[in-house]
Amino acid sequence: MDGISPTSMTFPKPKERERDVVLSVSDVSVSFGDAVVLDGVSFDVFRGEILGFVGATGGGKSVLLRTVLGLHRKTSGTIRLFGFDIDRLADEERLRIDMRLGVLFQHGALFSSLNLLENIQVPMREYLDLPKPLMDELALLKIELVGLSPGDALKFPSELSGGMIKRAALARALSIDPEIVFLDEPTSGLDPIAAAEFDELVAKLRETMGLTVYMVTHDLDSLFSVCDRVAVLGDGRVILEGTIEDMLRSEELWIKAYFRGKRARQLDLAGRRR
Numbered sequence: 628m629d630g631i632s633p634t635s636m637t638f639p640k641p642k643e644r645e646r647d648v649v650l651s652v653s654d655v656s657v658s659f660g661d662a663v664v665l666d667g668v669s670f671d672v673f674r675g676e677i678l679g680f681v682g683a684t685g686g687g688k689s690v691l692l693r694t695v696l697g698l699h700r701k702t703s704g705t706i707r708l709f710g711f712d713i714d715r716l717a718d719e720e721r722l723r724i725d726m727r728l729g730v731l732f733q734h735g736a737l738f739s740s741l742n743l744l745e746n747i748q749v750p751m752r753e754y755l756d757l758p759k760p761l762m763d764e765l766a767l768l769k770i771e772l773v774g775l776s777p778g779d780a781l782k783f784p785s786e787l788s789g790g791m792i793k794r795a796a797l798a799r800a801l802s803i804d805p806e807i808v809f810l811d812e813p814t815s816g817l818d819p820i821a822a823a824e825f826d827e828l829v830a831k832l833r834e835t836m837g838l839t840v841y842m843v844t845h846d847l848d849s850l851f852s853v854c855d856r857v858a859v860l861g862d863g864r865v866i867l868e869g870t871i872e873d874m875l876r877s878e879e880l881w882i883k884a885y886f887r888g889k890r891a892r893q894l895d896l897a898g899r900r901r
């Protein structure tokens with residue numbers, strides 16, 4: 628051994644490394660019938676960063692996430708994942724790209740009829756051809772990685788607390804070691820302590836695995852404590868993309884109300900950044 632243990636290895640922060648674009652969204656629009664939900668959205672996600680995505684309720688954050696994942700059809704624009712235009716991929720190439728993505732949908736979305744171990748193995752079964760003992764071993768590693776106990780492995784979702792379900796869903800999102808994870812409101816429904824612990828876990832995974840994180844959130848604590856940058860969706864497009872400091876400086880009405888409004892003041896988040 629050269630004395631470097633996996634736990635002592637950390638990946639350099641995005642600022643210190645060359646900015647490798649993992650996801651690039653350019654001028655993307657999405658409509659449902661006559662209703663235009665996204666109207667020329669553009670932004671980039673860089674390797675190793677935690678990007679927080681915010682915007683008014685019903686503004687299109689989930690639609691955007693689902694469009695990036697290929698679950699909604701866009702009317703125009705370009706989406707590049709790892710440099711590949713997703714419209715120009717053959718099915719097999721798309722599959723290889725999908726294997727590099729992990730997703731935690733809102734509300735966890737675990738399969739209620741599968742236990743924790745089996746839930747985590749769903750992506751392994753979908754994309755890989757592994758013997759069962761190896762899948763069990765890998766799933767147990769993921770269970771420990773997200774801070775759950777191997778003793779929980781055979782429990783069903785109905786036997787898990789809200790915080791445990793979020794961790795289980797994260798373990799499933801990490802099942803086949805993706806390079807980027809998409810988290811849709813991962814701390815919603817959690818008490819502040821469980822939410823803060825979840826944020827710490829995400830930050831730790833970024834540090835130790837070099838994970839890139841795209842996080843849709845309404846949670847001001849998450850935005851202030853773990854996000855490197857924030858993108859704000861308004862009127863169907865990204866109206867500001869930058870650091871929390873950029874958000875705090877903005878005079879745009881919604882951004883000002885959100886980041887410097889009553890709730891932010893109650894949490895004294897702005898004060899904590901200074």
Ligand SMILES: Nc1ncnc2c1ncn2[C@@H]1O[C@H](COP(=O)(O)OP(=O)(O)OP(=O)(O)O)[C@@H](O)[C@H]1O
Binds near residue numbers: 686687689690691
């Ligand atoms: N499959 C669909 N068909 C038609 N309209 C849809 C569909 N999915 C979403 N919408 C509409 O698109 C708009 C944006 O919804 P979306 O769920 O993306 O908002 P959001 O920003 O994620 O909201 P929230 O913060 O409340 O989760 C809403 O008006 C919604 O009704």
